[in-house]
Amino acid sequence: MGSTKRMTVSQALIEFLANQWTVDGIVRERTIPGVFGIFGHGNVAGIGQALKQLNVESPDLMPYYQARNEQAMVHQSVGYARIHRRRGTYASAASVGPGAANMLTGAAVATSNRLPALLLPSDTFATRVADPVLQQIEHPHDLGVQVTDAFRPVSRFFDRVQRPEQLYSIALAALRVLTDPVETGAVTIALPEDVQAEALDVPVEFLQPREWHIRRPRPDRDAIARAAAAIRAGKRPFIVAGGGVLYSDAENELRALVEATGIPVGTSQAGGGVLTWDHPQYLGGVGATGALAANRLAAEADVIIGIGTRYSDFTTASRTAFQNPDVTFVNINVAPFDAYKHGTQLPVVADAREAIVELTEALAGLRVDAGYAGRIAREKAEWDATVDAAFAPSGLALPGQPEIIGAVQQASAPEDVVVQAAGSLPGDLHKLWRVRDALGYHVEYAFSCMGYEIAGGIGVKRGLVAAGDDRDVIVMVGDGSYLMLNTELVTAVAEGIKVIVVLIQNHGYASIGHLSETVGSERFGTWYREYDGEARNFQGEKILPVDLAMNARSYGLDVIEVAPGASAIDDLKAAVARAKASDRSTFIHINSDPLIYAPDGAGWWDVPVPEVSTLESTQRARTEYLEQQKAQRPLLG
Known part of the structure; x- marks a missing residue:
């Protein structure tokens, strides 16, 4: 029988996290290099004590960092995770009630961006020996429901350590999701404040260094062949590159693909950086906030090659960006959920880098025709000149x-x-x-x-x-x-x-102020002004x-x-x-002057305007909205 170590649940969890490593090819780094924490009665004697004890015994093993807001702790973790291409992130520990609830927004940020963040919110007593405790929410119909249950819909993994013995399976499952390129997002382990301080005999194996290897699945051979055939059959292919290209370290492979084929690229917000701005094939952002060059060619493209994009409404300009009636979608994504979007019959479920390498081989000898290449160069030059003028x-x-x-x-x-x-x-x-x-x-x-x-x-x-x-x-x-x-x-x-x-x-709010104008609400409630008691609004001139x-x-x-x-x-x-x-x-x-806008990129965003209104501005906006809406299409390609 293996040796054990007498520890509290919190001590075991913190030491376990300190020994987790992410391995991505030749890169090996700490999965959780540190813990952010704001302490209250729910965690000061649990997670707080464990961090203090480790700080005394081995200060470099699991560093603790202060924060001023629980939401901000998770934001820091997300920022760290993206710059590390999802190989590492921080843990964030909060107390019961409002401390835990403050992390909900951060959890939603992590999950929606497919970026890892480990959340350790405290929970009320599992034994209910003290019930209700300070900051506990009481539901007469279900006494087990607490603030931490609100993390379920905004987390990619959620569990509650109700008994010390559950720690092992929960911790291992949490790290599996945290390091999975498909499943990653907010990972939440709820920790009742009494269980945090309970002791158990922890197997030493649980505390030993453990490696989590990032999966880089290669594409199915037939899927690549079908995708390549569709691209070869097209006349005006266009690549939509998303964050998955960066998380896969695939920017060099993407550059090699587009330089070999001449296919132009537009990026989502998350894909910014996959090509430098001056690369001949890079036409800028695509979609509702995109560049005119990218949006013009996206509108005419007969083959859209999505690589590592989740096709948000901004990327598709609320499904108005791709106007070719015969457009075909080739979707390369490590997540099947995204690879199958827009009804495509050409999903390639694979790591972006691995798929690009094999697609480049399958497209050997393909080059866009001279007419299309000339169009790409002209659109890029025109947009670059537009940006020069804006600057x-x-x-x-x-x-x-x-x-x-x-x-x-x-x-x-x-x-x-x-x-x-x-x-x-x-x-x-x-x-x-x-x-x-x-x-x-x-x-x-x-x-x-x-x-x-x-x-x-x-x-x-x-x-x-x-x-x-x-x-x-x-x-x-x-x-x-x-x-x-x-x-x-x-x-x-x-x-x-x-x-x-x-x-x-x-x-004020420049973005929503401008949007308010376009939907006929005349910037109502978007200025920072002194309250006008007579008009009962904030629309006056007193800054x-x-x-x-x-x-x-x-x-x-x-x-x-x-x-x-x-x-x-x-x-x-x-x-x-x-x-x-x-x-x-x-x-x-x-x-700044908020009424000076950036050049128009010919993108649209679907924000419904009221069907009926007594305001002329809203009536005009409704007419314009209906006209724009005509360009929407189901994108079943």
Whole structure:
């Protein structure tokens, strides 16, 4: 019989996590390199004690890190996971009730983005010896239902350790899902506060180093043959590349494929970076927020080759992007759920890199015709010129967001990482940001979570530091999203984690304000204004006397305020250069005009407009909506 070690459930779990390793080819790294934790009565004597004990006995084995908000802990984990191509992530421990509930949004971010995050929310007493406890939710119809049950629909794995002996099977199952390229997302292990402190004799084998090898399944031979035949039969093939290309380390293989065949590429938000912006076959983002070049060719394509994309409504422009009546879909995806989308009869269920390699071989000798190649080059050149014009300084006292993006772009280094998630910035970045490095574009857009940016950016920087990479992380954020969750800046200051935050102050919600106009709601409720008691709204002219630069300064960051004026863009470039030269976190504040928009990319997003209304603006929007809706198609190809 093997030897055992007397430990609490929490001690056993933390030591187990400290010995898990992810192996992806020649890459081997810690699956869980650390734990974020905010302690309360539900976990201070369990997980908290276990982390303290390990910190005393072996401080490098499982480092503990503070956070200021439970949601932000998970955002940091997601940012780290993406920059590590899903090979590693952090665990996040929270107390009972509100602490646990605060992580729900983070769990949804992880799961919707198919990025791993391990959540350890505390739960009420399994024995119910103290019932109800502080922060417990009581349901007369089911006394077993608690806050942690809300994690079930937003997690890819959920279980509750109700008895100490359950820990082994639950922990192993959780790590299997966490490291599975198909199943990964939020993995939740609920820990009742009494069970956390209970002891058991833990087999030493459970605590030994364990490797989890990333599956890279090769495609079925016949599936590749059918896909290649369909592509060869097409005249205007077009690739939609998603995040799966990056998670598979397949950008080099994709480049080889498109250089051999001449097939053009458009990217989803998650796919940004699969090709550099100046590659001849790269036409920019595709879909609702895409570039005009990519959307024009996607509309005419007779074969759409989706690689590692889940085909969100933004990628398909709410099913208006692909207009060829005879379009065929070849979907390459490690997840069957995504490979079979749009009714395709040509799914290729495989790892992106392995599939691209075999597809390249199957397409040997194929080259798009000269006419199509010329069209690709002309569309790209035209769009590049459009972006150049959008970046050109206007000399306005309040520059538009496109100018601001251009200035940050020009002042940054090719390898720097831009981080964003919500508002008008993701759409403008998708169109305008010229990605120069595979990992240089980090936009969380599956959940598009306001407040993700700062915490996610810190997670990205953690990931880079862990990999020995000293490139800068530039968080671009609007005032609306900043106000949602900015307190994690304290974490950056406390640990000396350098991030550069560019705050674009437009006194409201720029993205939803613009959308509100298009659907006939006239920007109602989207401005940050003083409340007008007579009109009973916030639509007046009195801007709030809120000083976000002072807020950031109070956290301990270096702050650079770019004053409105004709030199604002030049001053912004200088500010970014100064921030890059510093070894401290820097907050750059610039005012913008939210009514200056990025160039039109001919994408559409389906947001239903009321059928009836007394507002003329809504009536006009309804007419336009019905006209746009005519372009939608079922995409059964």
